[in-house]
Amino acid sequence: MSDGRPDVLALVGAGVMGQTLLGGLLRAGRDPAGVLVVDRRAGRAEELHDRFGVRVVTDPAAVAAAGTVVLAVKPQDMGDLLASLRDHLRPDVLVVSLAAGTTTHSCEQQLRPGTAVVRVMPNTPSLVDEGMAALAGGRHCGPADLAAAEELMRSCGRTAVLAEKHLDAVTALSGSGPAYVFYVVEAMVEAGVLLGLPRATATELVVQTVVGAGAMLRETGQHPTVLREQVTSPAGTTTAALRQLDDHKVRAAFVTAVEAAWSRSRELSRGS
Numbered sequence: 001m002s003d004g005r006p007d008v009l010a011l012v013g014a015g016v017m018g019q020t021l022l023g024g025l026l027r028a029g030r031d032p033a034g035v036l037v038v039d040r041r042a043g044r045a046e047e048l049h050d051r052f053g054v055r056v057v058t059d060p061a062a063v064a065a066a067g068t069v070v071l072a073v074k075p076q077d078m079g080d081l082l083a084s085l086r087d088h089l090r091p092d093v094l095v096v097s098l099a100a101g102t103t104t105h106s107c108e109q110q111l112r113p114g115t116a117v118v119r120v121m122p123n124t125p126s127l128v129d130e131g132m133a134a135l136a137g138g139r140h141c142g143p144a145d146l147a148a149a150e151e152l153m154r155s156c157g158r159t160a161v162l163a164e165k166h167l168d169a170v171t172a173l174s175g176s177g178p179a180y181v182f183y184v185v186e187a188m189v190e191a192g193v194l195l196g197l198p199r200a201t202a203t204e205l206v207v208q209t210v211v212g213a214g215a216m217l218r219e220t221g222q223h224p225t226v227l228r229e230q231v232t233s234p235a236g237t238t239t240a241a242l243r244q245l246d247d248h249k250v251r252a253a254f255v256t257a258v259e260a261a262w263s264r265s266r267e268l269s270r271g272s
C-alpha cells in the first residue's frame, strides 16, 4: 500500500461485484486477515467468513482501520453510505468506488475535503480472473493512488486508466457487456433447442463457440470483420444467417442498446 497507509482493505457491500473482487484479491494472495467486509445484511457475516475467511461487520465505523476502502453498493445507496462513512475514514484513505454513474466529484463532495477517490468500472468476468476494469482518478488522487487501485483490480483481470469522461461509455460497453454476451448465448441455445438438439448439447456447443471466438480475437489480433469473413463461405450457411441478422437490424439494435446504457449511466450520475 502506498504513502504509509495501513495495509487493511475494507470492502463495503458484499453483493455480486463485492464478492467477485474479494475472491480475486484472495486468489491473488492477499491475506484474509487484512481484509474487512462491511455489509448491512447481518446474516452475511457467517456465510462470508466461512467462504473467504475474512472478518465481516455491519458497523461502518470499522472502516477507520482501513487504508483503502472499496465501495461496492448500488449507485442509489451511495449517498447514504458516504454519509455514514465520512467521519470514520482516515484523512489519508484511498476510496475506490465501483458504482456505476457515480462521479469522483460527487464522492469527493460527500467526503472530507482532500479525500483521494478512484472511480472504477469493473465487470463480472473478474470472477474467473478475466475481468476488464477501467479506472479514473479524482482531483485529489495522485499517480500512486491510481497505481494502488490498478493493482487491486489486476488481481482479477485487465485494467485501463482513462479520463473520467469516458467512464459512462465504459459502463455501457464492458461493465454491462457480459450481460449482452449472455443474452446472445441464451438466444443461440434456444435456437439449437428449436432445431432439435438436447439443451445440454446446445449449451456446450454455444459456450465453447463463444469461448473459442473470444480466444481467437485476443490471440490472433485480427479485426473481427476478417474473422467473420473467414467463416462466411460464398452462398453458404453463415451468409444466410447474417442476412437475417441484418434484415432484423441486430447490429443497429446493439448500437442503440449500448447508447441506452450510456445514457442511463449519465442519468445515474445526475441522481435520477
Ligand SMILES: NC(=O)C1=CN([C@@H]2O[C@H](COP(=O)(O)OP(=O)(O)OC[C@H]3O[C@@H](n4cnc5c(N)ncnc54)[C@H](OP(=O)(O)O)[C@@H]3O)[C@@H](O)[C@H]2O)C=CC1
Pocket (backbone or CB within 6 Å): 012, 013, 014, 015, 016, 017, 018, 038, 039, 040, 041, 071, 072, 073, 074, 075, 077, 080, 081, 084, 098, 099, 100, 121, 122, 123, 124, 175, 176
Ligand atoms: N453487477 C455488475 O455486473 C456490476 C456492478 N457494478 C457496480 O457495483 C456496485 C454493486 O453492484 P452489485 O454487486 O451488482 O450490487 P448488489 O446489490 O449485489 O450488492 C450490493 C451490496 O451492498 C450492500 N449495501 C448497500 N448499502 C450498504 C451500506 N450502506 N452499507 C453496507 N452494505 C450496503 C447491499 O445490501 P442489500 O442487499 O441489503 O441491499 C448488497 O449486499 C454497483 O454500484 C454497480 O453499479 C459495476 C460493474 C459491474
Ligand SMILES: O=C(O)[C@@H]1CCC=N1
Pocket (backbone or CB within 6 Å): 100, 171, 175, 176
Ligand atoms: O447494470 C448496472 O447498472 C451495473 C453497472 C454495469 C453492470 N451492471
